[in-house]
Amino acid sequence: MPQAVFGVTRRQFLRVVGAGAGWLAVRPAFARGVDPHRVALLSDTHIPDTPGTQDHGCSMVERLRTAVKEITGLADKPTAAIFDGDLAWKVGTRLEYATLAKEIEPLVRAGVPLHFGLGNHDTRDAFLAGFQAHAPEMRPVDGKHILIVDTPRADLFILDSLEPSLGAAGKCGKAQTDWLALALDLNEKKPAVLFVHHNPVFAADPKSNGLADTTELWKTIQDRKRVKALVFGHTHTWKVDRKDGIHLINLPAVGYPFKASEVTGWVDAFLGESGMKLAVQAFDRKHPAHGKVTELTWR
Numbered sequence: 001m002p003q004a005v006f007g008v009t010r011r012q013f014l015r016v017v018g019a020g021a022g023w024l025a026v027r028p029a030f031a032r033g034v035d036p037h038r039v040a041l042l043s044d045t046h047i048p049d050t051p052g053t054q055d056h057g058c059s060m061v062e063r064l065r066t067a068v069k070e071i072t073g074l075a076d077k078p079t080a081a082i083f084d085g086d087l088a089w090k091v092g093t094r095l096e097y098a099t100l101a102k103e104i105e106p107l108v109r110a111g112v113p114l115h116f117g118l119g120n121h122d123t124r125d126a127f128l129a130g131f132q133a134h135a136p137e138m139r140p141v142d143g144k145h146i147l148i149v150d151t152p153r154a155d156l157f158i159l160d161s162l163e164p165s166l167g168a169a170g171k172c173g174k175a176q177t178d179w180l181a182l183a184l185d186l187n188e189k190k191p192a193v194l195f196v197h198h199n200p201v202f203a204a205d206p207k208s209n210g211l212a213d214t215t216e217l218w219k220t221i222q223d224r225k226r227v228k229a230l231v232f233g234h235t236h237t238w239k240v241d242r243k244d245g246i247h248l249i250n251l252p253a254v255g256y257p258f259k260a261s262e263v264t265g266w267v268d269a270f271l272g273e274s275g276m277k278l279a280v281q282a283f284d285r286k287h288p289a290h291g292k293v294t295e296l297t298w299r
């Protein structure tokens, strides 16, 4: 079973991921029909309060429904589904989260544990109010919604780059990077894959709306060799890159693309002993990126 391994007890963990809370369920990772190394990755769902709403000519709810149907239809279910921020369409109202909660119900019924990161279109308090299963005990860093999902081959760190004062840009903040350093050092041998909503920005660019404290985050992770990959969304662009041996995985959007040519969909990820395999499940089956497997090797 995925466990939060830092900052919460097992009992608290069961409460915060919602065992018995109705629609966020926990199931043992080794249950029949579950692949303990498979993780479904979704980003930028942008769920509106009204299901019919469109953006860039796309119905975000229809797209999420497709992804949910595909994931629940898998013979071997993932051990977790991770939503990498921008859950809500615009500003993160309670109604937007209520719509999201309703649309992900089939995943909950299928017993897929769900974990949520936050992006610049989210509101932390409204999210936490709507997703009551994520109780305040979940906060090892004040004002940030973060957790660690423990899978057999890697710890998945879900970080929080939502920083309302920066508009579309984001920031982890010193308290979070300090916590991250501490949490990473607890288990130096186990591979770690980090999730954050905003894209890292390595060259100073005042116009960038990416992760404003990329330099600080990078200082924290670059020499901690257990960090193998950084996964992010925000740009609504599917791209895999590498820096200092750390894989940079930019997830496609579920909700809508900024450019019509960009692939949208979710990513079927498999954690191996020494790497990870990623396969984009595109909504447009004819898109050249659909089904293409990207194999990453750990540094």
Ligand SMILES: [Zn+2]
Binding pocket: 044, 046, 086, 121, 234, 235, 236
């Ligand atoms: Zn977005």
